[in-house]
Amino acid sequence: MGKRNSQRKCAAMFDTDDDSSVTSSSTSRSDMMSVYGGEDVQFYQDSVLDQALDALDEKRGSTRENALSSIIDAFNSNIQHDFVEKKFATLLHHCLASLKKGSKKASAKEISLASHAIGCLALTVGCGNNAREIFEESVRPLDESLASKSDVSKVPSLLECLAIITFVGGIDQEETEQSMDIMWRVIHPKLGSNVVAVKPSAQLITSVVSSWSFLLSTMDDLNLNSKNWQNQISYLSGLLDKEDRTVRIAAGEALALIFEIGTTEKFYTDSRSAEESKTQESYICLQGLKGKVINQCRNLSVEAGGKGSAKKDLNNQRNLFRDILEFFEYGYSPETSTKIGGDSLQTSSWSQMIQLNFLKHFLGGGFIKHMQENEFLHDVFDFTPKRKFNNNKQRMSGGEKRLFKSPNSVLNKARTQHLNKQRLQAEGRNFGHYAVGVPEEEA
Structure with missing residues (x-):
């Protein structure tokens, strides 16, 4: 009964069909956590x-969808090691x-949210047995769900x-x-003889290529001489x-990455054996493809506009x-700098970027x-952030401290309710049939 009553309360908390309410509750949680700090934030x-x-x-x-949204919001707000360790x-x-x-x-919305939550879970646990379990348990359901054409919005x-679970849990x-x-x-399905191929949308192609490139960035020494890579x-x-x-x-990013982690020069040879001649032909073909790509990149780097719907992305x-x-002409990979609090995260390769x-x-x-x-992620990018405010605890202003200590604050109300509940339970133990430590009345 107690568990079911608790579930009813949870359902009421997350039960709404109004998407704006999810945003509102998420915002209020974020606002509250920006004021409160340390153990009380974690308690909440x-x-x-x-x-x-x-x-x-x-x-x-809709209840499950809102609950998943809250879980994702919590995983974004803090690194939930304690929760993950238990649940x-x-x-x-x-x-x-x-x-x-x-x-x-x-x-489709619930599937999308559940997928994102699994990714957040994988990034939180990091490398290890849990990440391995996530990978092994999730690959097949993800594959089957991707193969289903019921709703492409989840793809x-x-x-x-x-991509995330393979990045973290693949060995x-x-x-x-x-x-x-x-x-x-997803964009090149294996079709039966009577099945007509459906042209993938631009969004679908972009999603596939971006996720594919993310995993490709973890590989090295690609054999670009192979027919497979030339087809790619x-x-x-x-x-x-x-x-x-x-x-x-x-x-464009995928092509730059392929040529960054692959090599072509080593395939060239002056020998004339049958096998080496085949290798040389492959090398010449690859150079032709590379030349075509360079010309395309040159044209796109000076495009005047009008080609493509989102003109704001032209620059x-x-x-x-x-x-x-x-990169193609001089071998220089782009260098980027991303501000992380008071630190800067530097990248100097297409893979890192x-x-x-x-x-x-x-x-x-x-x-x-998370950074x-x-x-x-520190290990992935070889990044060591500065430690501020005693183990990253947020510093509160005087006004925030007064609000935090106020008897009307949400956390103080929650703490009071918790203590009252404990007192009632203690009284129940003293007067109940199985009371402990209560002396018997004298006859």
Whole structure:
């Protein structure tokens, strides 16, 4: 009974069909956490996370959606190590239940949110057994959900989730390639004889290429002499001629990355054996593809506009393809600097830049917090942030401290309710049938 009553309260807390209410509650939590600090913030977040986790058992889809939104918001606001240590398996199970076909009547929105939550969970646990479990348990449901054509709006989140869990939990290049193949099949499905191919949208192509490139950035020593990689280069080169600017940008970054981590010169030879002649032909073909890509990049770096719907991205496109052109012609990779609090995170390769941009997009508003406190990301980027305010605890102003100490504050009210509940339970133990330590009355 007690558990069910608790679940009803959780359902009431997250039960709403109004999307604006999710934003409002998320904003209020963020505002409150910016005022309160230290252990009290964690106390509040743990309470919200526990209630959200209970709400994932509810039958109503909108309740589960709102609960997942709250979980994602909490993971973005703080690194939830304590919660993950206690509830890791439960959270993963609930999120996978939303992905698995037939387990719930999950909407595309719920599937997207569950996918994002799994990605947040993987980044929080970092490398280790838990990350490995996430990868092993999630790849197949993600693959099956991607293969389902019921609603393409969920696909970007599924792709990002697959990219993140492979990035964190994959252990070798073979597993990375398998995940990349799953992504590629989204826009190049294996079709039966009577099945007509559906042309993928620009958004779908961009999502696939971006997630695929993110995983490609973890690989090295690509054999560009192989037919497979030449086909990939040829396909990406074709995307540079597409109307959509985001497609061209994603394809350009992927091509720069391929030529950064692959090598071509070593394939050239003056020998004339049959095998070596074949290698030389492949090398010449590859140089032809590279020359075509360079010409395309040169044209896109000076594009006058009018090609592509989002004109505001024109300067971004020009700058990117100028960087790509400089890389092809002079071998210089772009250098970037991202401000993280009082620190600067530097990148000096296409691999690092693509990883940084992908994680920044995935984490959204939680990016700075994770870069400051997530040790896994510190290792990825070899980044050591400055420690401020005693182990990263926020410093509060005098007004904030007065608000925090106010008897009308939310946290003080919650603490008072908790203490009152404990007192009532203690009284119940003293007067109940199984009272402990109560002396018997004399006859």
